Amino acid sequence: MHMADALISPAVGGAFWAASAGLIGYSCKKIKSELSDSKVPLMGVVGAFVFSAQMINFTIPGTGSSGHLGGGMILAILLGPWAGFIVMASILTVQALFFADGGILALGCNIFNMGFWTCFVMYPLVYKKIVRQHHSSQSKLFWGSMIAAVVGLQLGAFNVVLQTVLSGISELPFAGFLAAMQPIHLGIGIVEGFITAGVVAFVVKAQPQLLEITIPQADKSPVSIKLVAASLLIAAVITGGALSWFASGHPDGLEWSMFKTSGAEELDTPDNAVYDKSSGLQEMTAFLPDYGFKESEVAVAAEETAESWPAVSVGTTVSGLVGGLLTLALAFGIGFLLKFKRKIPSPAVS
Amino acid sequence: MSHHIVQTNDLHFTYPDGTIGLAGVSFRITHGESVALVGANGAGKSTLLMHLNGCLLTMRGSVQVGDLPVTKKTCAAIRRSIGMVFQDSDDQLFMPTVFEDVAFGPMNLGLSAEEVEPVVIQALERVDATHLKDRPPYKLSAGEKRRVAIAAVLAMSPDILVMDEPSSSLDPRTRRELIELLQTFKHTKIIATHDLDLALELCPRTIVLGRGRVLADGPTADIFADDDLLAQSRLEKPLSMQNCPRCKGKLSQNQR
Amino acid sequence: MSKTGSIITNVGYLDALARQDSPIHQLDPRAKLLTTLAFIVMVVSFDKYQISAMFPFAIFPIVLIVLGNLPAGYLMKRVLWVTPFAVLVGIFNPFLDRQVLLHIGSVEISGGWVSFASILMRSLLTVLAAFVLVATTGFNTICLALEKIGVPNIFVMQLLFLYRYAFVLAEESGRMVRAWQLRAPLQKAIGIQSFSILLGSLFLRTTSRAQRIYQAMCCRGFEGRLHPAKQLHWTMANTIFLTGFCLLFTVFRFTNPALLLGKLITEIFS
Structure with missing residues (x-):
């Protein structure tokens, strides 16, 4: 434990x-x-x-x-x-x-x-x-x-x-x-x-x-x-x-709204302020369309969820993942470059 | 030089549970002597060694190292002049690396980190173990551990070396190397051991203990030739003094 | 006792790695300790649905593994082999949080899966960072750093003794268990009663060993304090390492370069 x-x-x-x-x-x-x-x-x-x-x-x-x-x-x-x-x-x-x-x-x-x-x-x-x-x-x-x-x-x-x-x-x-x-x-x-x-x-x-x-x-x-x-x-x-x-602690943007919405049913007292706040955040994210994919690309995916999920979360998350993987690749690249310069074997498991 | 003398007078010690450790032990060891301390299990060898450096304090009688009687007050000074090598090296090598372990004693004597380095290196060179310097003790073989334990003691430059079973758990070759190493030391040596061949090679003098008393004290060769004494003290003639069973006594009876 | 054996082998191997000589090994342990701590705090401070922003943080362990000449494969195996409590608890997230967060094509991904992936990511990064710290620094040197940072001497001594005698006692308990096994060939594991007795006698042997150790220490002038024989030298390189990485972490934490890069790429391709 x-x-x-x-x-x-x-x-x-x-x-x-x-x-x-x-x-x-x-x-x-x-x-x-x-x-x-x-x-x-x-x-x-x-x-x-x-x-x-x-x-x-x-x-x-x-x-x-x-x-x-x-x-x-x-x-x-x-x-x-x-x-x-x-x-x-x-x-x-x-x-x-x-x-x-x-x-x-x-x-x-x-x-x-x-x-x-x-x-x-x-x-x-x-x-x-x-x-x-x-x-x-x-x-x-x-x-x-x-x-x-x-x-x-x-x-x-x-x-x-x-x-x-x-x-x-x-x-x-x-x-x-x-x-x-x-x-x-x-x-x-x-x-x-x-x-x-x-x-x-x-x-x-x-x-x-x-x-x-x-x-x-x-x-x-x-x-x-x-x-x-x-x-x-x-x-x-x-x-x-x-x-x-x-x-x-104020987690920002998308994550905050996600948290509140998904957790809303479990809250005993639905707090109006929280709802207002989270919907306000959703609007805010909606104002920043360039966070996401171009609409044509995600049209299929977006259509299904457009009504229930106005937040442009999809694109953000996908860009995040793409970027994340790229940075990871970059980090590994740096690692390999450094490795290339130093060719000493690590000790063997005894 | 009088301060390398070790003398005990009618030493008595009983453990808290009633076991008698020592029941009147007296001897005098002078400068530069090598003395073997032999006896059956429970004869009082270890108890006696613990008295020499003040780990145990006498109940009756006295121990004197150099000019000082061993008491609670003089313990610190006495431990500087008596170097004790323990039977289980793991008990003695408690620091993370060999270097730090050998440095432990000198640092307690107040040496700074810079001053201590040459002392440590010198002590390790003395036992031919400089290459082990940065190793952790658990990575050492039994023979290496023993060498490092001896170096750790030498680093405090003692006048007298006290060893408890130095050859136990060593393979024959390592044991031989240890004997050769010990032969190079000029210190006064007191060696408690069951390895009578080692005693024969290293120590001209032997003290036989039995049930907390001195049963015999004299030249090693004489003592090991006394069959009655050996039987009485539950010992056996060293192999090198026994007639070879194969060639039926054609070998010389005594090396010395 | 294959378990005991493998644990001790692994500890010993991490120690062997730490005895290498590399630019990372030469750094002051305090610098590495503090940087690792900053790293972990930054990583776990992310929100629970965050994944992408954690990727750039991988640069820290990767650079240390490479410059520190550590075997990446071995470390990854260790990280995966340790199945922590975190995964056990995290696996419930997909069942509890089923709100769809993301669509990839026609596949719906719920918030629970995202947060579970985030937990895995945190686990991976923090565990790896701890292993890398030990493998480039060594336990004893970490203890030295703790002492210099101001951790009480008694606690540092306690750590050193624990570490030193863990090996000795693991062997001792291993021998006792083997002796037990040989006389109970049909049982798979020790019963509670024999286990208590085994532990009790191991404890008694332990205390008499402690007494012998204490005597050995006294014989060499111990007076209640360990004096470290090694000195630490704080050089410019350490300052650069510490501030450089902390700065980098801060930038990564608050700008999410991965997202920016991702945006850039997705826009280029669309």
Whole structure:
């Protein structure tokens, strides 16, 4: 459920970049003051651990299909929220760069979706409340990990839906997308919960002191509720800001009218102003006939749609495509010219 | 030069889970000596090595390197004079490229990026690994990794080299090259190993550890000739000292 | 573990590409990082029905691939092989947005298909840009740039360690899975319970490795900070690269040269 560059608008991407960067900066500060130097390699290697664990497929019982690990909740439990968040962020960064899982602009969204809820919300508010000490009973350990993992993933999936819909690149309606995403991630979350609980139980049994070392001052709640509330508020403001930015962003001409017309049926309250505006835009585009093909050429195509679609979109789009392909050819041409001048073979795949 | 001396006095160490690591180890190694540290698995070799550079601090008794006792305060100074080569090179080569890894120690000593370059190159030349300079560690063979790990230690110009199983996971030829390389070093050397032939070739002196104690300490050739001692400490005579099964002992019993 | 193997091979190959020497490789990583970011922001800032205006942007990855001496075929294969979430979500557009936007001859093309094509185009360009950045810069150098830009040292160290030990641990987990496979020849994939135990023991091995690494670091004088051994030099070429491309992107973004060219051509031929 990595958010992708192709689906987000710069406003949404930028807002979540800012949020994630802020959280990373704050977590780094926290770690510096709380942890000793020895945790630096520990975090790094544990990151590599989750990274390599994600590559192992396992069977999901009863389905025959296979899944793999997300790891946000495991990291929060094994390393504590601050270090867990940093490690999750680093894993996602490597994935964004090497596997194009997500993307560079969507990285902020992904860090937020997969790190924030698990480390800063589910860990302090759910896991720590259920599992007060690491030598709690097996069932507490199990339910703590399970609920935290499931709800954490649900919140993450909700974020994905929110970001997608706010960006407006995908046509998926909010409710429909949500109805698809949440149940899918419920299944994934339960599997993640089983694994989280299993790994935590194993580690607690084998080396109980490990968790007490990795989490300093285990008795104090490491994240205050106030802070969580504040972060949530900030997140809400940022998302709201992103929304308004998107809404006021004025896509020009044809596309705007297209958007409004096609979306009109779905709008609950048909807004006259919007109609006026979009028809006004259509007139405007009609005033610029030279955007399109000469009439004789597109007569066949235009006749059918002339009544219902007065906008001269056809020609514009076709010229756009022709021009686009030409520029692409031009770009390749430049590439070949440059290549011609430099004849060094690329290294072979090792 | 007195500061290349390594001395331990009645060293004791017990792990948090109750396992006894060391139970009274005493020895004195002087300048320029090469000493092999042998013993069965769990005899306390690694625990002892960790005490020499202050990664573990003694519970009873003392360790002295040069003029300094090893304590929390003197750790930094001691680690400058003792270079430690780890058993698993992957644990030691943690930086992105060979160059940066070899530079890691000197940079921590406060050298600037310009000053560090000749130091790194020199250290790599010493182990004949200059061509690996820009490679990432994961791309190296086991033998190359070992060489680079040694260069990384040499770059800090230590007086004493401490090695944990230097020949483990090396193929015979690479092992031979390593032995030849180590023979060129003038440092005081302390080598913990199961490779008794390597001990025989590199170290005139051997300390045998067993259950956290020193079982024997003396000339390597004498120790490896003592069948009772070897049996007691779960060791075996080095192959080069065993009678050749094919030619029934026609080879000389001892190379040295 | 063919999957693990191929992933590691691919990461290693991108790294090998990054160790070449070319005009692009010689550029300061900060310049490449910022330019790539500007590129991506510009590309995704287009409206959802926009396709033609994105074509000129292809010049950026193409120039970098050629000057950076990268294997175009390999990169394209990687880009296509990565079937991102974007395609999965985008494929719904043609079903949801069926308003006809364009006629080519008698074929009607709905807005959904146009916006889906736009999503594919965005995906292609942004993914390619990320790969090109890594293949001309290398992960470690990107980390160095991050550090210089002001990313906290702890986070940069974290990235470096993760990257360094991902290889080691992938091999280790690969060995564990192989050992499991050999004793469970009839099962296709590991069950959840064995998987948890496998992960748990891998975690314990990981922490003891972390401890050894820490000792190795201490033995060489580590005091909580990594000092980069490499220096960055910002030259005029970097300024030209950064401002030049950003300027170009801005022009492409706001003038749509493709459309202008297309108009010109269609008028000539009509």
